[in-house]
Amino acid sequence: MDSGDGVVHAEITVTVNGxxxxxxxxxxxxxxxxxxxxxxxxxxxxxxxxxxxGACTVLLxxxxxxxxxxxxxxxxxxxVVTVEGLAGGDRLSPLQQAFxxxxxxxxxxxxxxxxxxxxxxxxxxxxxxxxxVTPPGDGPPELDDAEIRERMSGNLCRxxxxxxxxxAVRAAAGEAAR
Amino acid sequence: MRPFAYERxxxxxxxxxxxxxxxxYLGGGTNLVDLMRLGVAVPDxxxxxxxxxxxxxxxxxxxxxxxxxxxxxxxLAADRTVRAELPVLSQAVLAGASGQIRNQATTGGNxxxxxxxxxxxxxxxxxxxxxxxSGCAARDGENHNxxxxxxxxxxxxxxxxxxxxxxxxxxxxxxxxxRDPLPxxxxxxxxxxxxxxxxxxxxxxxxxxxEVPPPGMPSAYRKVRERASYAFALVSAxxxxxxxxxxxxxxxxxLGGVAHRPWRAYRAERLLTGxxxxxxxxxxxxxxxxxxxxxxxDNGYKVPLTANLVCRTLxxxxxxxxxxx
Numbered sequence: 001m002d003s004g005d006g007v008v009h010a011e012i013t014v015t016v017n018g019x020x021x022x023x024x025x026x027x028x029x030x031x032x033x034x035x036x037x038x039x040x041x042x043x044x045x046x047x048x049x050x051x052x053x054g055a056c057t058v059l060l061x062x063x064x065x066x067x068x069x070x071x072x073x074x075x076x077x078x079x080v081v082t083v084e085g086l087a088g089g090d091r092l093s094p095l096q097q098a099f100x101x102x103x104x105x106x107x108x109x110x111x112x113x114x115x116x117x118x119x120x121x122x123x124x125x126x127x128x129x130x131x132x133v134t135p136p137g138d139g140p141p142e143l144d145d146a147e148i149r150e151r152m153s154g155n156l157c158r159x160x161x162x163x164x165x166x167x168a169v170r171a172a173a174g175e176a177a178r
Numbered sequence: 179m180r181p182f183a184y185e186r187x188x189x190x191x192x193x194x195x196x197x198x199x200x201x202x203y204l205g206g207g208t209n210l211v212d213l214m215r216l217g218v219a220v221p222d223x224x225x226x227x228x229x230x231x232x233x234x235x236x237x238x239x240x241x242x243x244x245x246x247x248x249x250x251x252x253x254l255a256a257d258r259t260v261r262a263e264l265p266v267l268s269q270a271v272l273a274g275a276s277g278q279i280r281n282q283a284t285t286g287g288n289x290x291x292x293x294x295x296x297x298x299x300x301x302x303x304x305x306x307x308x309x310x311x312s313g314c315a316a317r318d319g320e321n322h323n324x325x326x327x328x329x330x331x332x333x334x335x336x337x338x339x340x341x342x343x344x345x346x347x348x349x350x351x352x353x354x355x356x357r358d359p360l361p362x363x364x365x366x367x368x369x370x371x372x373x374x375x376x377x378x379x380x381x382x383x384x385x386x387x388x389e390v391p392p393p394g395m396p397s398a399y400r401k402v403r404e405r406a407s408y409a410f411a412l413v414s415a416x417x418x419x420x421x422x423x424x425x426x427x428x429x430x431x432x433l434g435g436v437a438h439r440p441w442r443a444y445r446a447e448r449l450l451t452g453x454x455x456x457x458x459x460x461x462x463x464x465x466x467x468x469x470x471x472x473x474x475x476d477n478g479y480k481v482p483l484t485a486n487l488v489c490r491t492l493x494x495x496x497x498x499x500x501x502x503x
Binding site: 005006007008010026027028030049050051054057060063064065066069070071073074076117120121124128129130131132136138149150151152153154155 | 179181182183184186204206207208211212214215224226228252255256258261265268269272273275276277278279281282406407408
């Protein structure tokens with residue numbers, strides 16, 4: 001649909017945190033801007049808007065992805081989970097609780113992206129997905145600090161809270177393994 | 179961002195037919211969307227090819243491995259056959275980008291990503307790749323991460339893909355809709371007098387798959403970068419080596435971060451074949467490949483770095499470290 005000024009709109013349906021939404025979007029709008037500006041879900045953050053910082057990370061069809069690099073118009077039929085959808089009501093996910101327990105943040109701006117990224121990463125590891133530091137062979141990799149650091153390298157923290165972020169992810173990974 | 183039309187293609191034929199004028203194919207979008215936001219890419223129509231049925235990795239009866247163009251980078255790197263038989267490919271993919279981006283980026287899109295030369299990405303600077311005839315700001319600019327081989331006065335950019343370097347060492351080809359397959363050696367090009375073209379593809383050509391010949395040699399990928407993860411290569415090497423009775427029976431070496439295309443080190447390969455598989459042979463071959471290097475103001479370090487990297491990767495493979503066939 002061309003609205004006359006060259007701007008093109010399209011209708012899409014996306015499921016966000018479990019609720020189906022029918023939306024009319026400018027084809028240029030990113031998934032990140034759709035979430036923040038149209039749906040009021042400001043958890044996912046706009047850091048660099050170039051896929052370099054990971055602050056916008058969400059789960060897209062179950063996999064972690066940078067919402068700033070995804071065009072909303074291309075997500076018709078997709079299922080999106082944002083940081084607002086990680087908890088079960090008032091009950092935090094084990095990973096969210098671990099971030100609190102380990103004090104895994106300073107300013108908090110990167111935290112929603114860290115949480116969504118680590119949630120997706122723990123699932124990848126459980127499914128036996130390798131990283132650049134995984135030794136050859138099958139079976140789920142052991143999530144030691146080197147694995148966690150490598151797998152979380154797409155999420156920057158300007159405050160430098162990495163030590164506690166790694167500790168929180170390690171704690172959540174240990175809980176998931178039990 | 180310039181307004182654009184969007185359509186989702188359901189067949190390769192329909193995608194090809196829809197590609198007219200300033201259209202662009204959309205895969206994972208991890209590079210294209212960024213370039214559109216920067217004003218470097220200004221398509222008037224996006225044809226989304228991510229829904230095409232090019233999402234499988236199959237072994238053909240002749241042993242070749244065929245990777246669909248829509249296979250996500252993370253799925254390619256995790257594939258059991260690829261990990262076991264083409265370790266150089268899995269390692270190269272995992273050495274690139276981040277977990278998020280590998281989940282989004284496709285095989286075809288990875289091959290066609292554009293250079294990360296900062297002057298290409300800055301529309302206020304001259305760049306023959308972005309705007310033919312405007313000049314090259316990198317040639318006398320900040321060029322510590324630019325080419326040392328095969329560059330011209332026109333362009334000193336490097337190709338950014340890790341995966342393409344591994345596939346070049348593996349003698350892979352791309353399948354194109356409605357055209358004969360094209361070896362990667364003929365897909366990529368040096369800038370010559372037209373830096374605007376990264377590849378020999380015609381407008382609208384659509385990559386449907388990548389074909390890797392039956393694996394034969396142990397192989398490994400090694401990448402040097404400015405931080406341990408999530409950075410483009412300063413230099414990288416994809417190496418396959420076959421040693422029998424202490425001598426090199428065959429080898430294939432491709433280099434990343436040194437040229438406008440993945441650089442196949444044919445000279446080193448020729449020199450090594452039949453020679454004793456020793457560090458001395460490896461070093462001599464690696465240094466010979468670097469004889470034609472023409473470093474720029476800031477990137478002379480790449481010459482010894484590349485030679486050392488090739489030598490070390492060959493030595494590791496010869497001593498049994500690195501991946502089996």
